[in-house]
Amino acid sequence: MDIVTHFALGICTAETFRKREEGKAILYLGGIMQCFPDIDTIAGLFLPADRSLLIHRGLTHSLFFAIVGGLILSLIIYPIFKRQGRFFSHVFFFVLFQLALHDLLDLCNAYGTGLFEPFSHQRFSVNLLFVADPLFSLGLIVAALVLLISKNSYRFRVRWAWVALLFSGCYLFYAGINKTIIDRRVHDMLQSRRVNFKSYFTTPTPMNSMLWYIVINSDSCYYTAYSSVFDSSSKIISLETQAKNYSLLNFVKGKHSVQNLRNFAGGYYTLSGTDKALYINILRFGQIQGWDRKNAPFVLSYPLITNQFHITSLQKNRLAVWDADAVKAYIKRIGGNQ
Numbered sequence: 001m002d003i004v005t006h007f008a009l010g011i012c013t014a015e016t017f018r019k020r021e022e023g024k025a026i027l028y029l030g031g032i033m034q035c036f037p038d039i040d041t042i043a044g045l046f047l048p049a050d051r052s053l054l055i056h057r058g059l060t061h062s063l064f065f066a067i068v069g070g071l072i073l074s075l076i077i078y079p080i081f082k083r084q085g086r087f088f089s090h091v092f093f094f095v096l097f098q099l100a101l102h103d104l105l106d107l108c109n110a111y112g113t114g115l116f117e118p119f120s121h122q123r124f125s126v127n128l129l130f131v132a133d134p135l136f137s138l139g140l141i142v143a144a145l146v147l148l149i150s151k152n153s154y155r156f157r158v159r160w161a162w163v164a165l166l167f168s169g170c171y172l173f174y175a176g177i178n179k180t181i182i183d184r185r186v187h188d189m190l191q192s193r194r195v196n197f198k199s200y201f202t203t204p205t206p207m208n209s210m211l212w213y214i215v216i217n218s219d220s221c222y223y224t225a226y227s228s229v230f231d232s233s234s235k236i237i238s239l240e241t242q243a244k245n246y247s248l249l250n251f252v253k254g255k256h257s258v259q260n261l262r263n264f265a266g267g268y269y270t271l272s273g274t275d276k277a278l279y280i281n282i283l284r285f286g287q288i289q290g291w292d293r294k295n296a297p298f299v300l301s302y303p304l305i306t307n308q309f310h311i312t313s314l315q316k317n318r319l320a321v322w323d324a325d326a327v328k329a330y331i332k333r334i335g336g337n338q
Contacts, residue, residue: 001105001129003035005137008144009105009168010034010098015147015161017094022084026094027147029077033098036073037061037106050257050302053264057106062117066099108172110203110284112266123266127203128175134207136175139167175209178229182212185227189237190216195223201268203284205291211334213286215268220244222270222283226291230336240294242283245271251278252304261302271304278304289321291333 014030037060044052059065074092081091106113109131112123129136143164147157182202190197200216210230214237216223222242227235248271252258261280262269268283281298290296 001109002132002137003038005132005140006034006038006102006105007031008137008140009101011144011147012140012161012164013098013101014094015158016165019084020152023152024148025080030094030098031144033073033095034102036069037065037099037102048257050260050264054260057111057123058114059117061103061106061113061115063100063103063115064117064119066096066103070096070099108175110286112264112284121263123264127201128172128179129209130204130206132207133171133204133209135209136168136171139164171209175204178209178212181229182214182227185237186214186216186225195239197223201284203286205286205334208334211291211330213290215283217268222268224283224287224290226333228334228336230334232336235336240290242270242281248273248278258304261304270298272301276305280304289326289330292326292329 008031010030010033011027013034014027017030018026038056040056040058040060041052043055047055060069070092074088074095077095078086078088078091082088103113103115107115107124108126108128110125110127111131112125114121115124116122143160146160150157179202186200186202189195190200195216196218198217198219200214202212202214205211205213205226211226211228214223214225214227216225216239221244223239224242225237225239227237249258258280261282265280265282266284270281270283271278272281273279279301282300282302283298285299287293287296287298
């Protein structure tokens with residue numbers, strides 16, 4: 001998830017842990033520890049983008065780091081909380097909880113999280129939430145602001161925290177129901193049309209959990225599609241063919257960045273362009289307004305020949321061609337209208 005959501009989540013969970021006589025320092029600690037695994041983004045300032053993509057949500061997002069890193073961080077900050085009557089076990093549990101909660105929340109996104117690094121490089125994702133979803137985050141952010149601004153004596157402080165956490169938890173459950181609906185719809189569609197496929201995945205489109213992006217892996221190509229939970233039962237899921245073009249890899253054989261990107265893609269990628277302008281497209285990041293446009297470009301399209309790509313390009317591409325008309329069309333599509 002985005003760093004603002006993580007920080008707000010850390011504050012809200014810290015409030016449920018805070019003693020009445022304690023100050024707000026533990027709230028800030030909760031926010032900082034909740035964001036700490038994202039320290040791996042610093043690598044993006046010094047390393048090529050293909051390495052940055054793999055390092056992010058790698059070791060610092062593992063359960064191993066939550067335990068070992070949590071122990072080291074607890075030893076550093078324990079003297080501060082010892083004076084407030086906290087045992088080391090309390091501090092360690094608090095830090096471990098924040099680090100592990102960060103990992104589990106990131107597990108909900110399509111990016112992929114290396115939970116078992118450094119022992120296994122496999123990435124895990126349950127594809128329940130987009131990396132930024134206002135309906136999941138808003139309650140946490142409002143509650144976090146109230147907790148930071150209000151006085152320690154305010155009797156309803158902890159209620160703000162629990163209500164925000166409960167609302168986000170219910171929304172996560174709602175997203176799970178929506179995913180179940182879409183997965184069942186895709187399964188039935190594949191069966192009824194007798195589509196030959198190896199695997200498929202569904203993941204939310206930007207800022208919501210009602211409109212879903214679908215990628216189906218077949219022997220010769222991929223199919224991409226979009227479906228809203230509000231689509232009528234008679235609405236046909238329109239499949240768009242994406243050629244794999246794996247033969248184009250012959251133009252860049254042996255290049256280390258190619259293997260990094262293939263590993264990062266988790267098997268879901270295509271190639272496009274020519275031998276002088278060749279791109280690898282990572283399918284699980286979606287397409288730029290693909291719900292409204294045919295042959296829409298992919299959000300993460302990495303140049304293999306020039307290597308002129310920066311990790312910040314990913315964020316820019318996500319916001320490409322958004323204007324008032326595009327937002328209106330997007331809201332209508334979420335609501336089941338095309």
